[in-house]
Amino acid sequence: MTHNTSRLHGAPLALSLVLFFAVILACTCSLPSRALQPTSSPGAAIETAAVMTLTAMVGQNPTATTTMTAYPTYTPYPTYTPLPSVTNQPPSLTPTRTPTATPYLHFVNPTHIFIPMPLQPLASGDLVLENIFLSFPGGPNPGNEVVLTVANVPSGSLSGKFDYQVFANGGLVESLTDVPIPAGSEAFWTGYIVNGDMTIRAVLDPNNKLNETNKSNNVLTKSCSSATHTCS
DSSP states (O other): OOOOHHHHHHHHHHHHHHHHHHHHHHHHTOOOOOOOOOOOSHHHHHHHHHHHHHHHHHHHOTTOOOOOOOOOOOOOOOOOOOOOOOOOOOOOOOOOOOOOOOOEEEEEOTTOOEEEEEOOOOOOOEEEEEEEEEOOOBTTBOSOEEEEEEEEESTTSOOSEEEEEEEETTEEEEEEEEEEOOSSEEEEEEEEEOOSEEEEEEEESTTOOSOOSOSGGGEEEEEEETTTTEEO
16 A cells, blocks of 8 residues: 655645745735635645635734834935136246346435435545646746646546646635546646745545545645745
8 A cells, every 4th residue: 555645745835835825914914805615636725725814814803904104205415516626727927127226325314304325336546636836937937837736546547537626815716627637647737826925725626526535635735935936
């Protein structure tokens, strides 16, 4: 006698499927009615059992409903706006040459007013009044004419022209302008004739037109006599 073991081994599987379908159908809480029809196939028997079990569970709580809680509304993050990229570089600056201003010397006077004075370049020479003497008579020259000895120190350091004045006993008797500056030492006849005993004073560059290293040697005073043709 033989036994059909395939049906015995399928019994636990059938029971598991019944419980599985029962749980699913219980969650949905709804299943349309179905008439149970007898059948002789094993699959139909399993389906019939599952339907019967679900019908029994629904019959115990026919008003059961499932409440679903909705998720909160999603709020999106604000749209990201990228920072603008720097593309324009500052223009390169071209250095400009600043003109050199003429130097000025400022000093404060008693009224507190600033007076600009242009600076003189450094002096390189000196005009010196070396001597005053009287000429000797001879020929058409009556003598006793005031003669000045002027030197350019060092030789050739100054160029251009100069002025000079001659005073006799305090009064201006001769004033000459635009006299060529000598290259070295030279005698200049002034044209003034001494009569008797007189005090002769001569001044070189009285208006300070020349830029010299020493101004104190531009003035010289002597006592001259027409009787002896001398100055001391």
